[in-house]
Amino acid sequence: MLKIKSLKKSYIQGSHTVEIFEDLNFQVKEAKRVAIMGKSGSGKSTLLSLISGIIKPNSGDIVLNNISYKDMNESQINDFRATNIGFVFQNFHLVSYLNALENVMLPAKVCGIENPKEKAIELLKSVGLEHRIDHLPSQLSGGEKQRVAIARALIHNPKIILADEPSGNLDEETGIAVMDKLFELIKKNNTTLVLVTHSKDVAARCEETYKLVSGNLTRC
Template identity: 45%
Template structure:
């Protein structure tokens, strides 16, 4: 089953030098439960593509379906409802609320979505990421790696169909980044959550079942991992 379907996606923005094309005529199918790395040089369109697939931005033309919903036909309120229902996010900057404890940061989106026993589920996921002893600490009291683990717990606690991650190890040292990578893929396997990752780190890309390389908004390489159990289909 295709959890993401993108057809003839184009993204053009205005600049002082005229229109700038960031994504051009891109087609992409992502199978449910797979892991995909989007790689490429800075300015290749990686983060823009992730934002489009996640419904955080809209293409200039083309169609994107996310978990069966045509998000390109929706207004922002509609896309927000799809994100709340189907999507989790992990960002390089963690994006934790400084005035909330680790537990409260994980609980907040669950409470907003009306999840019963948000506190119990939040504690469970913080335990899963090895932070049961830090649940009452605030972000400023946590290391970078611990903050990213809170962000991962928050993302997976909503049990999303798709998790989008933009440079999730970008602010972490090598050893801590490796632990975060292991955690992401452990939870991916256990929950069968589809992972769509933007990364500069080859070790993270290599863990994915597929790597798609962008250059100037075009797919220039589409590679399967030799260990992939489930494929991702790139449309012709």
């Protein structure tokens, strides 16, 4: 499903070069749930951005669903990301002036999916928010916002979900409930998951856990 080959990524900060990844190799099998842990600043979010194609590596390649990023230009990568990847962020990233239903429908509109409204309603029901369809993000609790984000991530049936600390801004009880729903829907849809987390309890729910240290991923 996902192959990272000899990946190198660095940033220029003033007169210094900061190496994030020098020679990263990593694979995730289809429908697996994989957790990535590591200290703040270790490169976890950068790794997700590279997998999504939002940022480019200095060298190396990423292959998702047998498609090499090297073979695509920026426009093609954007289209590929829109149709193949779903995102769940720590800070939700809902559009403030759109209601829950409209937020969930956004990826479907970009991908040209038929009957997006019906699919969005079905997903909101599946996360227990059928009674909040017309509510704006400002009218939703943190847990409700994240459940909307989960529904949005799944509406276009992505090949892979990239989740960056999805329970990080939630209290423990709400976080558990949200993660229960995420894992339930991931399993139901047979979707691959790459999850960045600081929580050992969340990581333990995945089939594989890796620790990111000094630009390398080590199986825990």
